[in-house]
Amino acid sequence: MKPGPRRSLTESDVLAAATALLAERGAGGVSVRGIAARLGVVPNAVYTYFPDRAAVLAALVDDVLGRVDRDAFADPARPWRERLVALALALRAELLADPGVVRLMGGSPPVGAHALAVQETMLSLLQDAGLGPDDAARAAYLLTVHVLGSVALEAAELTDPGAPPPEEERVAARARVFAAVPAQRYPRTAAVAPTMARYITTEQYRWGLDRVLDGIAQLGAAPPGPGA
Amino acid sequence: MKPGPRRSLTESDVLAAATALLAERGAGGVSVRGIAARLGVVPNAVYTYFPDRAAVLAALVDDVLGRVDRDAFADPARPWRERLVALALALRAELLADPGVVRLMGGSPPVGAHALAVQETMLSLLQDAGLGPDDAARAAYLLTVHVLGSVALEAAELTDPGAPPPEEERVAARARVFAAVPAQRYPRTAAVAPTMARYITTEQYRWGLDRVLDGIAQLGAAPPGPGA
DNA sequence: ACCTGAACACCGTTCAAGT
DNA sequence: ACCTGAACACCGTTCAAGT
Helix, strand or coil: CCCCCCCCCCHHHHHHHHHHHHHHHCHHHCCHHHHHHHCCCCHHHHHHCCCCHHHHHHHHHHHHHCCCCHHHHCCCCCCHHHHHHHHHHHHHHHHHHCCHHHHHHCCCCCCCHHHHHHHHHHHHHHHHCCCCHHHHHHHHHHHHHHHHHHHHHHHCCCCCCCCCCCHHHHHHHHHHHHHCCCCCCCHHHHHCHHHHHHHHCHHHHHHHHHHHHHHHHCCCCCCCCCCC | CCCCCCCCCCHHHHHHHHHHHHHHHCHHHCCHHHHHHHCCCCHHHHHHCCCCHHHHHHHHHHHHHCCCCHHHHCCCCCCHHHHHHHHHHHHHHHHHHCCHHHHHHCCCCCCCHHHHHHHHHHHHHHHHCCCCHHHHHHHHHHHHHHHHHHHHHHHCCCCCCCCCCCHHHHHHHHHHHHHCCCCCCCHHHHHCHHHHHHHHCHHHHHHHHHHHHHHHHCCCCCCCCCCC
16 A cells, blocks of 8 residues: 555544454553554554554543433433432443453543543532532542542453453452451451452442442531541 | 572562662553563563563552551551541552552552551451441442542553652642633533642542541441432 | 573554655 | 654563573
């Protein structure tokens, strides 16, 4: 093939190729050369569309964030708390559908167009809950941190590329790890091993979410008493 | 140099070299070849001590976790809540001292010896707070997730190797990013831009911690009312 | 057991050139 | 502007061999 302008590629093609590589080979498999090969193009052709590999990865992450259907949480008739839970569940589902993205999130802060749209949705929901702008922002921080932290904890165990195995299977694998913890050195950990094995479940995620939302619900109310 | 057993290296030497590379070149700079070169040894010599690069990185992360002085939180005379805050602050400080580690944490679950010791300390503190074993485990989950999520959010912005710049500087950089957010498309985000710029501060971290601990303090108490 | 030597199959990125 | 060709300076990992 000869050089020269052909417009055979678009930014979106590059992202599609990157997404395919992520699914097939995992986070480490998303290489500039791999993307180029998949597009039938020479490696450095990718640099026409993105300045470097990090930019491709950042766009890839934002792309995944764009897959959550934000309109689904817009209905002001539904209770705000229910809508926040639904949003948080949708975010987790999308990020864990291909857990490789989670590892890529560490590469750049979530300030892409879709990341901002998610923040905007959160702020909107929290203001529906009666919070002032700044309280809403701090509550959004709390929620973002919880989603990010949970998902990071879960994804750290999913080293194989592609969609994760069913929850029961992942819990069982984690249970085997904690069953092997020496009870002599870590007595308390060993005693709650079955509970710790379930850290990665949707149930635990929802439970944590509920505690966070309890805290948020108190924001407008009287200050909490001293910790008992 | 000739081959043959020389015991010139230890597992700990490998980790020290990895730590130095992390500080000098950042997370991506911790390479097997780089470690070997620093130790004056041929690249594959490293494989005598670790099965692969991932194992080196996992050990490196656990090593950093081992730097928090856990005895500092053992004093049962101090209120449990104060001790938990101190533990969470120490963990954050250690992880952000060289933010590259945070990116490496995504590679494997925190089940090393020092990670387990931290969990054990958390469980101990939470049981001092009067929680039963399973409630303590769930509370530890909440705390772990908050620490992980906050630190991930902060570290994502620290792409340069070595110790991060002072907080004021990082807030200013983040403020510039959010000041550029188009108010037309993201009105609520733009309205709270200064607050969002401060997500990465110790103050915000402590605030979030307090909300989480409020939730934990309620665990033994009556169930919370419906979200207002 | 612990190291070397050499090789395999990869990387990201740059620079000059062609259309 | 958009692509090729060729090169530079890297990777992780394996295998056979030496002591």
